[in-house]
Amino acid sequence: MDTANEKPRLVLIGNGMAGMRTVEELLKLKPDMYHITVFGAEPWGNYNRIMLSPVLASEKTVDEIMLNDDAWYAERGITLHKGRRIERIDRVNRRVIAEDGTEAPYDRLLLATGSDPVMIPVPGHELEGVVAFRDIHDVDAMLAASRAHQHAVVIGGGLLGLEAANGLMRQGMEVTVVHLMDHLMERQLDAEAAGMLRGSLEERGMRFRMAHQTETILGEDRVTGVRFTDGSEVEADLVVMAVGIRPNTALAESAGLHCERGVVVNDTMQTYDPSIYAVGECVQHRGATYGLVAPLWEQAKVCANHLAEYGIGRYEGSMTSTKLKVTGIDLFSAGDFTGDETTEDLVFKDAARGVYKRLVLKDNRIQGAVLYGDTLDGSWYFQLMRDATPVADIRENLLFGQAHIGDSGHGDEASRVAAMPDEAEICGCNGVCKGEIVQAISEHKLFTLEDVRAHTKASNSCGSCTGLVESVLATTLGGDYSDAPAKKPVCACTDHSHDEVRAAISRDGLKTMDAVFEALDWKTPNGCHVCRPALNYYLLAAWPKDYQDDAQSRFINERAHGNIQKDGTYSVVPRIWGGVTTPAELRAIAEVAERYQVPTVKFTGGQRIDLLGVKKVDLPAMWRDLGDAGFVSGHAYGKALRTVKTCVGSEWCRFGTQDSTGLGIQLERMTWGSWTPHKFKMAVSGCPRNCAEATIKDLGVVCVDSGYELHVGGNGGVKVRATDFLCKVETEAEVLEYAGAFMQFYREDARYLERTAPWIERVGLTRVKERLVDDADYRAALYARFLESQEVAQVDPWAERAAGHAAHEFIPITPVDAAPRQGVSA
Amino acid sequence: MSWLAICPLEDIPSLGARVVAGPNGDIAVFRTADDRVFALRDQCPHKGGPLSQGIVHGERVTCPLHNWVIDLQSGEATGADSGCTHAFPIRVTDGQVWLDLSGATGDAADDPAAAPVACREAG
Ligand SMILES: Cc1cc2nc3c(=O)[nH]c(=O)nc-3n(C[C@H](O)[C@H](O)[C@H](O)COP(=O)(O)OP(=O)(O)OC[C@H]3O[C@@H](n4cnc5c(N)ncnc54)[C@H](O)[C@@H]3O)c2cc1C
Ligand code: SF4
Ligand code: FES
Numbered sequence: 014m015d016t017a018n019e020k021p022r023l024v025l026i027g028n029g030m031a032g033m034r035t036v037e038e039l040l041k042l043k044p045d046m047y048h049i050t051v052f053g054a055e056p057w058g059n060y061n062r063i064m065l066s067p068v069l070a071s072e073k074t075v076d077e078i079m080l081n082d083d084a085w086y087a088e089r090g091i092t093l094h095k096g097r098r099i100e101r102i103d104r105v106n107r108r109v110i111a112e113d114g115t116e117a118p119y120d121r122l123l124l125a126t127g128s129d130p131v132m133i134p135v136p137g138h139e140l141e142g143v144v145a146f147r148d149i150h151d152v153d154a155m156l157a158a159s160r161a162h163q164h165a166v167v168i169g170g171g172l173l174g175l176e177a178a179n180g181l182m183r184q185g186m187e188v189t190v191v192h193l194m195d196h197l198m199e200r201q202l203d204a205e206a207a208g209m210l211r212g213s214l215e216e217r218g219m220r221f222r223m224a225h226q227t228e229t230i231l232g233e234d235r236v237t238g239v240r241f242t243d244g245s246e247v248e249a250d251l252v253v254m255a256v257g258i259r260p261n262t263a264l265a266e267s268a269g270l271h272c273e274r275g276v277v278v279n280d281t282m283q284t285y286d287p288s289i290y291a292v293g294e295c296v297q298h299r300g301a302t303y304g305l306v307a308p309l310w311e312q313a314k315v316c317a318n319h320l321a322e323y324g325i326g327r328y329e330g331s332m333t334s335t336k337l338k339v340t341g342i343d344l345f346s347a348g349d350f351t352g353d354e355t356t357e358d359l360v361f362k363d364a365a366r367g368v369y370k371r372l373v374l375k376d377n378r379i380q381g382a383v384l385y386g387d388t389l390d391g392s393w394y395f396q397l398m399r400d401a402t403p404v405a406d407i408r409e410n411l412l413f414g415q416a417h418i419g420d421s422g423h424g425d426e427a428s429r430v431a432a433m434p435d436e437a438e439i440c441g442c443n444g445v446c447k448g449e450i451v452q453a454i455s456e457h458k459l460f461t462l463e464d465v466r467a468h469t470k471a472s473n474s475c476g477s478c479t480g481l482v483e484s485v486l487a488t489t490l491g492g493d494y495s496d497a498p499a500k501k502p503v504c505a506c507t508d509h510s511h512d513e514v515r516a517a518i519s520r521d522g523l524k525t526m527d528a529v530f531e532a533l534d535w536k537t538p539n540g541c542h543v544c545r546p547a548l549n550y551y552l553l554a555a556w557p558k559d560y561q562d563d564a565q566s567r568f569i570n571e572r573a574h575g576n577i578q579k580d581g582t583y584s585v586v587p588r589i590w591g592g593v594t595t596p597a598e599l600r601a602i603a604e605v606a607e608r609y610q611v612p613t614v615k616f617t618g619g620q621r622i623d624l625l626g627v628k629k630v631d632l633p634a635m636w637r638d639l640g641d642a643g644f645v646s647g648h649a650y651g652k653a654l655r656t657v658k659t660c661v662g663s664e665w666c667r668f669g670t671q672d673s674t675g676l677g678i679q680l681e682r683m684t685w686g687s688w689t690p691h692k693f694k695m696a697v698s699g700c701p702r703n704c705a706e707a708t709i710k711d712l713g714v715v716c717v718d719s720g721y722e723l724h725v726g727g728n729g730g731v732k733v734r735a736t737d738f739l740c741k742v743e744t745e746a747e748v749l750e751y752a753g754a755f756m757q758f759y760r761e762d763a764r765y766l767e768r769t770a771p772w773i774e775r776v777g778l779t780r781v782k783e784r785l786v787d788d789a790d791y792r793a794a795l796y797a798r799f800l801e802s803q804e805v806a807q808v809d810p811w812a813e814r815a816a817g818h819a820a821h822e823f824i825p826i827t828p829v830d831a832a833p834r835q836g837v838s839a
Numbered sequence: 840m841s842w843l844a845i846c847p848l849e850d851i852p853s854l855g856a857r858v859v860a861g862p863n864g865d866i867a868v869f870r871t872a873d874d875r876v877f878a879l880r881d882q883c884p885h886k887g888g889p890l891s892q893g894i895v896h897g898e899r900v901t902c903p904l905h906n907w908v909i910d911l912q913s914g915e916a917t918g919a920d921s922g923c924t925h926a927f928p929i930r931v932t933d934g935q936v937w938l939d940l941s942g943a944t945g946d947a948a949d950d951p952a953a954a955p956v957a958c959r960e961a962g
Contacts, residue, residue, distance in 0.1 A: 467918050468919040470905070537897055538872060538873075539872045539896050540896055541897070541899075541901070541908075542893070542894040542896060542901035542906065542908075545894060545896065546894070564852070564855075565852060565853070565854040566894065568894065568903065569892040569893070569903040572892075577889075577892060577903055577904070579904070581887075581888070821850060821851075821852060821855075821857060825857070825859065825865070826845055826846050826850065826857045826858065826868070828843050828844060828845050828846075828859065
């Protein structure tokens with residue numbers, strides 16, 4: 014490669030998980046920017062350290078846990094120095110020097126030296142047979158010992174110690190775990206869960222010496238036993254120390270970089286020398302050090318972004334959760350569960366089933382979670398905790414799990430992903446079953462939801478199976494899976510989240526898509542099919558009167574104002590206000606259907622008539638004919654107000670308490686034409702018999718004698734969700750105000766493609782109530798903003814197109830010169 | 840090669856597409872943000888979705904049916920997908936778009952097995 018010398022040189026010290034992840038992220042952004050050299054003290058390529066536990070337990074082989082082999086480095090032009098420890102960093106001349114004298118100059122240096130296992134310096138700790146649990150060497154040593162010997166002692170009853178003990182037991186050794194405290198994993202578990210864990214490990218044959226302190230490791234050459242401070246002893250041919258880790262800062266310190274407990278870095282992962290970056294277990298960021306991969310992944314992303322000179326993205330620290338990778342034991346813990354006077358405990362215990370759950374709440378929010386025996390909802394609690402979602406409204410059912418929240422009878426058994434057979438279909442849209450996903454995860458070493466989407470298409474369409482796919486990831490990868498990082502970028506074109514993009518649009522007055530691309534350093538020239546529709550929506554919602562809608566950023570349904578069907582034809586749905594029509598209108602629809610030879614005429618679930626199988630070229634003419642008969646578009650294709658379903662109410666029904674039909678029509682007249690983050694449906698029922706099924710709509714009104722009950726956040730889709738009760742009002746005018754305000758709040762707050770149901774679950778009903786019910790001024794302001802944006806929104810797109818707008822969309826090109834011409838010069 | 844005058848460049852919306860009826864089915868003609876044009880058979884290699892109806896970004900188009908992302912230059916699916924749709928020679932001179940349909944008249948267009956070998960080996 015002759016250009017290599019001209020490129021800036023990036024040197025990575027530490028061929029481990031964080032360092033190589035950073036390089037991978039960098040290659041995704043700027044594959045050719047640097048000439049990259051990697052030094053690793055270990056004699057292997059890059060492997061998945063987390064999987065050492067399954068290797069020790071013989072559930073995986075070393076080959077299976079390699080992430081990148083030599084060929085991978087070679088293909089990407091990366092120079093890899095295996096088995097070469099860097100001894101010195103010469104910052105003045107910008108070069109690194111390895112033990113064996115190998116040197117490499119750098120322009121940017123990346124430190125990812127991980128950490129060292131702590132070895133308690135008791136007498137005898139240097140004897141043969143005393144090992145740590147950190148790398149392949151250690152695992153080899155343990156496996157060798159297990160073949161030749163019988164008795165193992167593991168010092169340390171934390172996550173790592175228990176995984177080591179489990180692995181050794183699986184190799185047939187007799188294992189005693191020694192722990193200083195009187196309960197296991199005290200940093201992750203409360204006493205109750207720790208007791209249950211110990212019980213089930215004892216059932217499997219593990220022995221424990223709790224509250225024991227090691228005094229001496231006995232033996233001449235090889236270890237023979239361990240003596241404790243209380244004078245007691247146990248026999249041992251192998252001693253594994255798993256008492257903690259210490260960030261490996263020696264090299265950084267010797268180079269004069271500022272270190273405290275770890276190498277100190279700022280939010281862009283730079284050390285005190287700005288040309289030297291650091292990631293992983295060796296760093297200390299805002300006072301914290303981390304010993305799990307999830308935070309390292311986030312650090313790697315930010316660091317790669319800065320190495321690629323995009324200069325955006327900050328690492329702001331991570332919250333972590335833990336799972337124990339011992340087959341057959343389900344354990345999850347996250348956050349702070351040491352309660353005090355200001356916290357409350359929710360506890361569920363079923364000793365017979367071996368299930369224990371404890372949630373610690375503070376100010377109505379989850380502050381810590383410990384789950385034992387049933388960890389299915391761990392990632393959900395974690396999400397609620399990270400988003401600081403108020404949980405007051407779901408408190409009664411919180412411990413029973415997500416499947417029981419506002420869900421009419423779905424879930425539970427079905428969502429027990431781990432127990433699902435391989436043939437079980439996970440993604441209905443794309444027909445992907447569990448087995449395929451599991452296979453793709455292991456074969457292509459996938460870690461993230463995005464990876465799984467790219468390789469299997471699961472969760473790539475309607476997204477309703479996202480939770481299931483995440484569970485499959487979690488069960489397949491075990492503790493390896495780092496669920497969603499705190500902040501999910503909109504798509505691969507940017508590192509910014511939906512919320513950040515929206516905030517920037519209003520704060521910085523960004524009014525065009527190009528302005529957003531520029532201000533937020535988009536990585537692609539004109540985005541992609543994921544971010545452009547989202548940005549188009551955000552701009553429109555923020556500047557309803559100033560922003561020029563961009564047709565090329567709309568999905569075809571919205572661009573062509575009809576639903577695209579599987580054969581490329583379209584369907585046409587005229588608006589029928591509140592579901593009420595007339596013989597003349599029906600006749601007009603029938604005539605249009607015949608005139609254009611519509612193959613299927615069908616009633617929709619929302620009380621409208623669907624004309625299916627229309628050729629695209631016919632659309633404008635059909636719309637003109639429908640328009641002449643008084644129809645406007647039903648927006649059945651849009652992320653917009655769809656329908657307001659009604660019952661006959663007091664006008665006809667013997668039970669009806671109010672004019673539900675009339676109210677539905679008023680609601681639809683007020684809200685039609687408004688764009689929303691996802692489709693939006695309403696319904697009005699005349700009495701609690703609820704014939705219009707108002708309690709599974711985004712906004713439902715149930716009329717009662719004394720007024721109107723308002724319900725929000727329902728969904729009749731893949732995952733049925735019943736609405737939450739918002740409040741009761743007395744007049745129709747109030748219904749209109751609340752409906753407009755609710756829609757506006759949703760429009761301003763939710764992320765694009767997030768329906769009201771998941772949005773409310775994410776932000777919490779309390780927050781919606783605070784703004785809409787408790788704060789009359791805020792409600793009035795929302796309503797005013799809604800009405801203002803409606804002033805320009807209620808333009809019928811069909812009429813515009815029938816009059817010739819965007820004609821190119823519907824008319825194919827007829828070549829001007831049907832006779833082929835020869836020889837046009839190049 | 841036999842070049843056919845299709846339309847002036849401005850008849851194709853920027854980051855959009857138009858459809859030309861070819862002798863063996865529709866051909867999608869795309870225009871990128873920097874005014875380059877590309878022509879592909881209007882059939883996604885996945886399940887035949889109309890690529891002309893997709894969202895164009897960079898030098899790619901996303902199929903409207905199931906979001907496969909197709910490279911405009913080669914007609915090949917990108918990312919983890921594999922498959923290819925026929926690409927036709929196309930160019931712009933003096934604001935006029937020219938398309939060469941000679942490849943569309945043979946069997947290649949209808950018979951996927953006759954598509955260029957490079958296509959089928961993708962991925
Ligand atoms: C057995 C085990 C199980 C684990 N299980 C989990 C789990 O379930 N979930 C989880 O989130 N985390 C788990 N972890 C923790 C996780 O593996 C670490 O957080 C992660 O590997 C840290 O990444 P790193 O790149 O900072 O360090 P490492 O992956 O340790 O990489 C550092 C590398 O730098 C090399 N190096 C150091 N100094 C030099 C030098 N001077 N020159 C050249 N090379 C050098 C080292 O040899 C090492 O290869 C587990 C760890 C172990 C050991
Ligand atoms: S919801 Fe009540 S008022 Fe409406 S049709 Fe049913 S029973 Fe009658
Ligand atoms: S037909 Fe194009 S992605 Fe399926």
